[in-house]
Amino acid sequence: MARIAFILLTHKDPEGVIAQARRLTASGDYVSIHFDARASAEDFRTIRMTLAGDPGVTFVRKRMKCGWGEWSLVAATLEALRAAADAFPQATHFYMLSGDCMPVKSAEYAHDFLDAEDCDFIESFDFFASDWIKTGIKAERLIYRHWFNERKQKALFYANMNLQRRLGLQRAIPADLQVMIGSQWWCLRRDTVERVLGFCDARPDVMRFFAGTWIPDETFFQTLVAHLVPRREIRTRTLTFLMFTDYGMPVTLYNDHFDLLLRQDYLFARKISPEALELRERLGALWQTTGAQFPISDEGPRLFRFLTGRGRVGRRFAPRFWETEGSLGRSRIVHLIVAKKWHVAKRLTQAIRELTEIPAVDYVFNELEANLPDMGGVASSLDKRQRHRRAVVKMLFDQLESQQLVLCLDPSALSLIADFASDRAETRILFVDSPFDDDYLRGHMSRIGLAGATTPPEVVARLLPVVRDDLEHEAERLRDMEFNRFEVIAPGRSAQQNAQAIQRFLDIAPESAHDLAQIPHLFDD
Structure with missing residues (x-):
């Protein structure tokens, strides 16, 4: 039977982290926790002391100060993966989670789902040929070296990139890799994780390359898995349900989304509102149930687009075509x-x-x-x-x-x-x-x-x-x-x-x- 090691990256809400870890380990699964080094030291001590006696929980050896779009997120994930692989030899799958994620199926359903097919679940699309990136820079993410954070240091970020462009300092992508892109929420088999960690140890050149890219958590694992695993063993989808607004922001889920979430063809969902206490309680209890049936209709994203789009009918900006x-x-x-x-x-x-x-x-x-x-x-x-x-x-x-x-x-x-x-x-x-x-x-x-x-x-x-x-x-x-x-x-x-x-x-x-x-x-x- 599948046993999952959850890779939990989080930076807040110690009570929520503790509750999530206890919930997931109660089903016989495991949790490897990376708590952001930028976060409160007191919060981390609370989490560590409270969960110290749980054999299904481990912590990373080195905590990273993480920033959105930076290599630090990948480095933190790798630390959590290594800790989980060492601490839980019985784990068959490794599943990325955040503190805003909650289960939308039972553990029994999740285990049966993963047992049914020997494959990895990770979005992995050709970086250059696909239209996965909707706005912003694309090739520049890879061919220039990024040392500043675009959100916090916008002027320096673009000045650094423009300077490299003027000086012709483009760098080559590793010749043997086809860069892929996709969601950072994945579920990988143990053999795949071991291959990835071995590749990281053997290829410092690839590590240096991705460490200088922008938003590498959308390209690093997606590229390595596609490079190391036969395509027939990869399902290019995520098992975590999430939706985005027109502005590229994740849709926040509330108490009245419970029934909708259960009907989606996913195992977890994000982002669950911190204020949605009833939803969190019901989804938390759902993970422990047995014998539950989950009819799948999978209409969530289409329903969201329909209902939100009604308020903007006639207000979309588009060029006239009859000049x-x-x-x-x-x-x-x-x-x-x-x-x-x-x-x-x-x-x-x-x-x-x-x-x-x-x-x-x-x-x-x-x-x-x-x-x-x-x-x-x-x-x-x-x-x-x-x-x-x-x-x-x-x-x-x-x-x-x-x-x-x-x-x-x-x-x-x-x-x-x-x-x-x-x-x-x-x-x-x-x-x-x-x-x-x-x-x-x-x-x-x-x-x-x-x-x-x-x-x-x-x-x-x-x-x-x-x-x-x-x-x-x-x-x-x-x-x-x-x-x-x-x-x-x-x-x-x-x-x-x-x-x-x-x-x-x-x-x-x-x-x-x-x-x-x-x-x-x-x-x-």
Whole structure:
């Protein structure tokens, strides 16, 4: 059976450290503690004296003064790993934790999970080829020597880097290593840890290199594990659940997150708020339970993005893509069918293609198959279409040899709709005002990843009114924009009313508009 040696790096809350160590060792596991040398000496004495009699706890021989982004964090981890490897020969796995982490599964579940597969769990992506780094410096982390802390000594940090750049003092990456990057929260097998520690002893050149890099805790273990372990034995994921805000800060978890945390496909979670005493107590008790079942729905990050994003709808900053000098042309007409139910809009565009001379495409910015003509490489992927949206629409007009074009948009794309309306070309909008019953909302939640087959019914029930309100709010915002040419069709309106709206939208004969309004099952789900 798996026995875990937890590598606990912490710098505060001695009572919490003691409680966490006792909780983890009570399940037959081990804890190796590094308490930051910058922290209170009295706090460290309290921890050491209180846990002195616990055979499942060990302490590092040398405490480091740790700083975010510095080599000291890796050095502290290595000290804790060596202490654990020496003190606990029965340990099969080594798991990185912080003082803000708590279990979200039972020890029984965690042991069975690790026994099920002989592998290491560590995010490990190519440093240069991946987009893991979203903002800030990238190659500069490695090729320059960093002696100052960017957070505490910003002026010196950038002056040092810029000086090396001007003097051409770039350094080479060790030739036999492919630098990898990923989360610092990992779980490694004993054999892997022993290989890493042996490599550290044998390669002082690699140690010197990483000691001068910036944020090495995101590259050091990730690189060495990928170098020493076959890729088939590495799962490039973390077993610690964490989410980040738009600003790159970890999301803090509170008492009302208990049920959500248990449904995520992870063993631990961070950051648990120090004030979330009820959550800490319940999660602490969870670790000791036996026979517990954990249905996994894994919707946490998507749910967080959905709920937090609702408050910022319409407030995101993005460059306009219809520049004045890039107008589609005054003589052209863009007909936008705006519909949340894509199948309804696509039934309408199919009928428009069959019954009129007006070319019509579908959700060109959302689906690859959108009834497009051959447009070459610019339309070969959704990513390219998004990057070259102006070119795509202009090419559609040219390829279809028409001054009119019908295309579909989702009502959530308000900025895109507004940019069309502000172009010199004439823009007409046909809004398909559809009702949303609970079955449709459940399907919608599944399609956008907000809920899955294993999401508890009570969670779905709580989300239904929130999602319905969100969709209705999209429609209201669309109406509030007061476009000059804005028509509405809906299943609750008469065929005559819908036909008149379609006739004004497309400027076609009444008979053709009536045929379009009478499409069999037009509004059906």
